[in-house]
Amino acid sequence: MSTSINTTAIHAGYEPGNSEPRALPIYQSTTYHYDSVDEVAGLFDLSVEGHMYSRISNPTCDAVERKIAAMEGGVGALLATSGQAATLLAVLNLCSAGDHMVSSATIYGGTVNLFAVTLKRFGIETTFVSPRASVDEIRAACRPNTKLVFGETIANPALAVLDIEAFAQAAHAEGLPLVVDNTFPTPVMCRPFEWGADIVTHSTTKYMDGHAMFVGGVVVDSGNFDWDAHADRFPGLTEPDESYHGVVYTRDFGRAAFITKARVQLVRDLGVYPPAVQAFALNQSLESLPLRIRQHAANAQRVAEWLEGQDAVESVNFPGLESSPDHDLALKYLPQGGCGVISFVVAGGRDRAAALLDALQMISIEVHVADSRTCVLHPASSTHRQLTDEQLVACGVEPGMVRLSCGLEDANDIIADLQQAFAAIA
Numbered sequence: 357m358s359t360s361i362n363t364t365a366i367h368a369g370y371e372p373g374n375s376e377p378r379a380l381p382i383y384q385s386t387t388y389h390y391d392s393v394d395e396v397a398g399l400f401d402l403s404v405e406g407h408m409y410s411r412i413s414n415p416t417c418d419a420v421e422r423k424i425a426a427m428e429g430g431v432g433a434l435l436a437t438s439g440q441a442a443t444l445l446a447v448l449n450l451c452s453a454g455d456h457m458v459s460s461a462t463i464y465g466g467t468v469n470l471f472a473v474t475l476k477r478f479g480i481e482t483t484f485v486s487p488r489a490s491v492d493e494i495r496a497a498c499r500p501n502t503k504l505v506f507g508e509t510i511a512n513p514a515l516a517v518l519d520i521e522a523f524a525q526a527a528h529a530e531g532l533p534l535v536v537d538n539t540f541p542t543p544v545m546c547r548p549f550e551w552g553a554d555i556v557t558h559s560t561t562k563y564m565d566g567h568a569m570f571v572g573g574v575v576v577d578s579g580n581f582d583w584d585a586h587a588d589r590f591p592g593l594t595e596p597d598e599s600y601h602g603v604v605y606t607r608d609f610g611r612a613a614f615i616t617k618a619r620v621q622l623v624r625d626l627g628v629y630p631p632a633v634q635a636f637a638l639n640q641s642l643e644s645l646p647l648r649i650r651q652h653a654a655n656a657q658r659v660a661e662w663l664e665g666q667d668a669v670e671s672v673n674f675p676g677l678e679s680s681p682d683h684d685l686a687l688k689y690l691p692q693g694g695c696g697v698i699s700f701v702v703a704g705g706r707d708r709a710a711a712l713l714d715a716l717q718m719i720s721i722e723v724h725v726a727d728s729r730t731c732v733l734h735p736a737s738s739t740h741r742q743l744t745d746e747q748l749v750a751c752g753v754e755p756g757m758v759r760l761s762c763g764l765e766d767a768n769d770i771i772a773d774l775q776q777a778f779a780a781i782a
């Protein structure tokens with residue numbers, strides 16, 4: 357198999373035999389047939405591979421998991437019903453009540469909420485550190501009960517670029533895995549395992565789907581973390597699982613220990629596995645992901661450069677711009693570009709930003725990013741509308757800030773719509 361991600365996105369995961377369907381079939385079945393009691397017993401012992409019940413695995417989902425694992429360069433992947441579910445699975449596979457984790461503070465707001473509020477209620481504590489924290493600062497935040505370090509390759513919506521190597525170095529020096537949410541760049545633009553990350557998560561809802569059709573997520577295991585070398589810290593992986601008649605994941609599944617445990621223990625118990633039809637649609641979208649994400653990023657670069665030249669724009673935040681404080685990190689981790697999302701601040705504040713959005717014609721207002729259609733959001737009027745101007749600034753959202761997700765239209769048409777909207781509010 358070619359190592360080009362363009363080819364992997366098309367071919368990995370599904371190889372039809374003679375006279376079998378060329379396109380990945382939708383296996384619309386909750387259940388599977390066995391020839392004998394022994395066959396089914398082997399499945400329950402996890403001693404033979406196969407499908408038991410579609411809450412845990414399904415042939416269509418399995419093909420897509422293999423494709424995403426190949427694209428990220430991992431040993432296995434596990435689909436989930438949302439990006440939130442994927443993050444939750446990655447964390448709960450390592451943390452129990454009484455445990456602790458360290459996370460970059462600049463991550464998706466829903467993940468902040470999951471870590472700081474909901475997981476805290478379940479006894480899992482998080483210390484947030486700056487995405488610019490030094491290796492020593494990250495290490496200083498770790499405790500004896502810390503189980504993982506977490507960050508986001510390109511943070512939504514701050515667009516901060518994670519120094520993956522520094523976070524990995526700090527995590528590994530503490531005997532911990534680094535978990536990276538790689539939603540925005542996708543494995544086409546950045547493969548965090550190549551920089552030392554151990555586990556990757558995605559909201560497939562974003563560029564992997566790319567057409568605003570299905571909410572979904574995935575966890576990918578690099579297979580590189582040596583759980584046995586830190587056996588005391590990770591008994592869930594290195595000691596018998598009584599809920600699975602004594603399976604020891606590291607002993608029985610080797611490099612696939614983490615992802616196997618996440619499936620047969622957590623997904624079994626939490627019930628967050630997607631239906632086959634959703635995986636089928638995701639597979640279709642993944643085939644064009646390399647083409648699409650590069651075009652999203654190229655459009656965003658053009659639009660960001662254009663916005664930077666406008667008097668009506670106070671500032672533009674996009675890692676591909678030389679003016680970005682993260683430009684050096686973007687050159688290192690995202691040499692082909694990052695993603696299609698830009699944020700910019702409209703001169704004149706909250707009301708003028710809202711007026712600009714209302715004046716747009718092609719670009720639509722959506723609580724979403726990464727769609728093939730360009731979309732836009734004014735956080736001060738929507739996701740952050742309960743905050744005063746002072747409170748907005750305190751949490752890093754300017755009242756006039758607009759989040760723009762560049763779609764796949766011609767960049768000239770995106771710019772033309774912005775231009776006429778700026779003219780309309782001048």
Ligand SMILES: Cc1ncc(COP(=O)(O)O)c(C=O)c1O
Nearest residue numbers: 438439440464512539559561572
């Ligand atoms: C970077 C990132 N991670 C995770 C999520 C959560 O994903 P989902 O909405 O699919 O649950 C999002 C959603 O916007 C996101 O942007």
